[in-house]
Amino acid sequence: MPGLLLAFAVSADETLNMYVFASVDCPHCEAQKPFLQKLDADNARLRIETFEVLRTDRHHQRLRHMAAGHGITPGSVPMIFVGGRVWVGDSPVIRAQITAWVDHCLHVASCPESATLEQRPAPEVEPDRTSTIDIPLYGPVDLHVQSLLFSTALIAFVDGFNPCSLWVLTILLALVIHSGSRLRVLIIGVTFLSVTAAIYGVFISGVFGILGYMLYLGWIYWLVAGFALVFGLVNVKDYFWYKRGLSFTIDDRHKPGMFRQMRGLLGEGRSIPALVLATIVMAAGIALIELPCTAGFPVIWSGLVAAHDVDWGYFALLLGLYLLIYLGIELVILAAALITFRVERFEQRQGRVLKLVGGLIMLALAAVLLIRPELMQDVGGTLAVFLGALAAAVLLIVLHRRVLPAMGVRIGDE
Known part of the structure; x- marks a missing residue:
């Protein structure tokens, strides 16, 4: 599936930047648009930039740089980067977690600017225990x-x-x-x-x-x-x-x-x-x-x-x-x-x-x-x-x- 990558950060003027890498050819990207529009409307200090990544390679370097800053490799999925955290896929649970993290970055604590992060190992993300189960011999599953x-x-x-x-x-x-x-x-x-x-x-x-x-x-x-x-x-x-x-x-x-x-x-x-x-x-x-x-x-x-x-x-x-x-x-x-x-x-x-x-x-x-x-x-x-x-x-x-x-x-x- 075509990729969708989001990245959030708080700059010095307390604006939260969201970078959306998507494609009009991606059904899941299109399905997620109303959620992003509502998120934008509900948060005056949220600034969204959208980049097409399938019909042109113009923004691939930016995508690779931001992915490297979070210690991951861009893939064929909706990938969501929020102040050092990474979500894969699109679901009601993921959307709720993104909304909560945006609120955290805007009102609780500053989050790093994703566009300027240096290449580094991916941070450990504490799993949401309310949305995971442990499968014997396999491990936690969201x-x-x-x-x-x-x-x-x-x-x-x-x-x-x-x-x-x-x-x-x-x-x-x-x-x-x-x-x-x-x-x-x-x-x-x-x-x-x-x-x-x-x-x-x-x-x-x-x-x-x-x-x-x-x-x-x-x-x-x-x-x-x-x-x-x-x-x-x-x-x-x-x-x-x-x-x-x-x-x-x-x-x-x-x-x-x-x-x-x-x-x-x-x-x-x-x-x-x-x-x-x-x-x-x-x-x-x-x-x-x-x-x-x-x-x-x-x-x-x-x-x-x-x-x-x-x-x-x-x-x-x-x-x-x-x-x-x-x-x-x-x-x-x-x-x-x-x-x-x-x-x-x-x-x-x-x-x-x-x-x-x-x-x-x-x-x-x-x-x-x-x-x-x-x-x-x-x-x-x-x-x-x-x-x-x-x-x-x-x-x-x-x-x-x-x-x-x-x-x-x-x-x-x-």
């Missing part, structure tokens, strides 16, 4: 990213109902159950899910790495939103006109080969190590084939996480949560197959409904990223986005399957 945890859980849950993944898993389990061996079902099921999850995790990590490196370019942020828009529209289209035109599904030409690989696991006399190895090879091939069908939500989620400028340690925690929730649904199906020794095959009709729900959620996320990105920095706003998309999906299904047919109107190929 609660302003609680919305990111919540968004991760919701997106992973929706992604877990991916029609392509569920179709492959139910077909595989249905075939293996015919072997009559619960042990074989367990070995193949666990190995298959472990391999596909590992490949999924590697793919998501790669996307996050690329976006985290490039999000300082304004068009990359818009590209993520455009990606969500395209994937969403195609999935909604597939509810009405399945596989007609562009469609993110498993190509029919790959299915005979997939069935051959699955049936190859049913041969008798194969040792457990050989069975595991054969399942790994099969799972890796299928995971790569279905990746275009399953890539939508991981790319969107990676863009949201990269926009928060989290470090790799926290990203690993979020990714672990994502994969755990994503796999949870498939693990429930596997457990049910082991207990009942039967599995219902995933049908096209069910897949179309899931595509509609997922597509509308992608469209909602695209709209939020383009118009109101600050909504995703609040738990209530995030929940409203998902519930709104779900309500729209229910309404469309009722209209399509009940209301319009009763009126003699039919849309789509169902």
Whole structure:
């Protein structure tokens, strides 16, 4: 995401200087403007200077100098420097802390002039204990990213109902159950899910790495939103006109080969190590084939996480949560197959409904990223986005399957 850097200081005449490095291409910078305008209006001795940093390199030297004065490196995030303190990101908590620090610099004690600070190590900032939690084996985490945890859980849950993944898993389990061996079902099921999850995790990590490196370019942020828009529209289209035109599904030409690989696991006399190895090879091939069908939500989620400028340690925690929730649904199906020794095959009709729900959620996320990105920095706003998309999906299904047919109107190929 494009950078936004603020710096405050009190000069000899008690004026507090604010230096804003932003860009008109940065949605978060635009979303933060009303806050800055109100801060300016509420403080007569606050003086704000704004500098564009993406469309021109004219102010990069000033930015580098001020960053060096605080002992940090400019990055692809909203970075806020206030009298020696540094905040990363934009959220209600951060805005409240900035407001309090401006008040402190204006009315309590003088703060250094950020534009004239010499290069030095970054000062230690005492964390706000009211907004941090300690995660075992990791350390303190600021609660302003609680919305990111919540968004991760919701997106992973929706992604877990991916029609392509569920179709492959139910077909595989249905075939293996015919072997009559619960042990074989367990070995193949666990190995298959472990391999596909590992490949999924590697793919998501790669996307996050690329976006985290490039999000300082304004068009990359818009590209993520455009990606969500395209994937969403195609999935909604597939509810009405399945596989007609562009469609993110498993190509029919790959299915005979997939069935051959699955049936190859049913041969008798194969040792457990050989069975595991054969399942790994099969799972890796299928995971790569279905990746275009399953890539939508991981790319969107990676863009949201990269926009928060989290470090790799926290990203690993979020990714672990994502994969755990994503796999949870498939693990429930596997457990049910082991207990009942039967599995219902995933049908096209069910897949179309899931595509509609997922597509509308992608469209909602695209709209939020383009118009109101600050909504995703609040738990209530995030929940409203998902519930709104779900309500729209229910309404469309009722209209399509009940209301319009009763009126003699039919849309789509169902």
